[in-house]
Amino acid sequence: GQQVMQIPQYQHVQEGEDFTTYCNSSTTLSNIQWYKQRPGGHPVFLIQLVKSGEVKKQKRLTFQFGEAKKNSSLHITATQTTDVGTYFCASAGLNYGGSQGNLIFGKGTKLSVKP
Amino acid sequence: NAGVTQTPKFQVLKTGQSMTLQCAQDMNHEYMSWYRQDPGMGLRLIHYSVGAGITDQGEVPNGYNVSRSTTEDFPLRLLSAAPSQTSVYFCASTSLAGANVLTFGAGSRLTVL
Numbered sequence: 001g002q003q004v005m006q007i008p009q010y011q012h013v014q015e016g017e018d019f020t021t022y023c024n025s026s027t028t029l030s031n032i033q034w035y036k037q038r039p040g041g042h043p044v045f046l047i048q049l050v051k052s053g054e055v056k057k058q059k060r061l062t063f064q065f066g067e068a069k070k071n072s073s074l075h076i077t078a079t080q081t082t083d084v085g086t087y088f089c090a091s092a093g094l095n096y097g098g099s100q101g102n103l104i105f106g107k108g109t110k111l112s113v114k115p
Numbered sequence: 116n117a118g119v120t121q122t123p124k125f126q127v128l129k130t131g132q133s134m135t136l137q138c139a140q141d142m143n144h145e146y147m148s149w150y151r152q153d154p155g156m157g158l159r160l161i162h163y164s165v166g167a168g169i170t171d172q173g174e175v176p177n178g179y180n181v182s183r184s185t186t187e188d189f190p191l192r193l194l195s196a197a198p199s200q201t202s203v204y205f206c207a208s209t210s211l212a213g214a215n216v217l218t219f220g221a222g223s224r225l226t227v228l
Contacts, residue, residue, distance in 0.1 A: 101146035
């Protein structure tokens with residue numbers, strides 16, 4: 001079935017360093033969403049990308065959607081301790097009845113930041 | 116607005132016991148779903164519903180039942196708990212008329228001994 005592969009699984013950085021997580025699919029994605037889950041918390045929506053080659057920014061976070069709509073990345077510039085958490089990419093899955101609400105999640109990248 | 120409310124937050128069960136995880140949303144969302152989260156496995160879809168009276172299976176439905184008698188509520192039932200069902204469970208909802216952004220509940224941590 002449809003899968004979304006996310007790498008790396010873990011990333012440890014020094015505060016102030018940059019961080020990037022990548023999301024890849026073997027099939028064309030209709031859209032890509034990114035969520036952040038703080039330790040002990042629940043996933044919280046960050047952003048959605050829909051168009052081929054789309055780039056969106058939220059302060060120090062930059063999100064990209066590949067030209068072929070098969071990959072995406074999240075880049076954080078100059079990480080801070082508040083960035084700690086697990087970042088998930090997700091896309092509408094067509095495996096289960098085709099409902100656009102059914103998101104297929106990557107396994108996430110767990111970011112730790114050393115002060 | 117409370118958003119998505121899940122109860123209980125924590126539960127310990129013995130193998131073979133049954134229980135229900137409750138989920139309620141006050142956003143009038145048509146779509147509701149249950150995910151389980153296990154270390155290194157990400158979030159996996161258990162069951163979902165696109166409206167009252169309609170439910171369907173996701174990726175890992177075995178051992179779980181759901182029902183959707185109202186728009187607001189979507190309980191998840193474990194009829195005979197097994198240790199493999201030890202996990203963190205998240206309920207989520209969205210409006211199918213919008214961008215399909217999921218709003219998650221705070222989660223329910225279940226341990227089956």
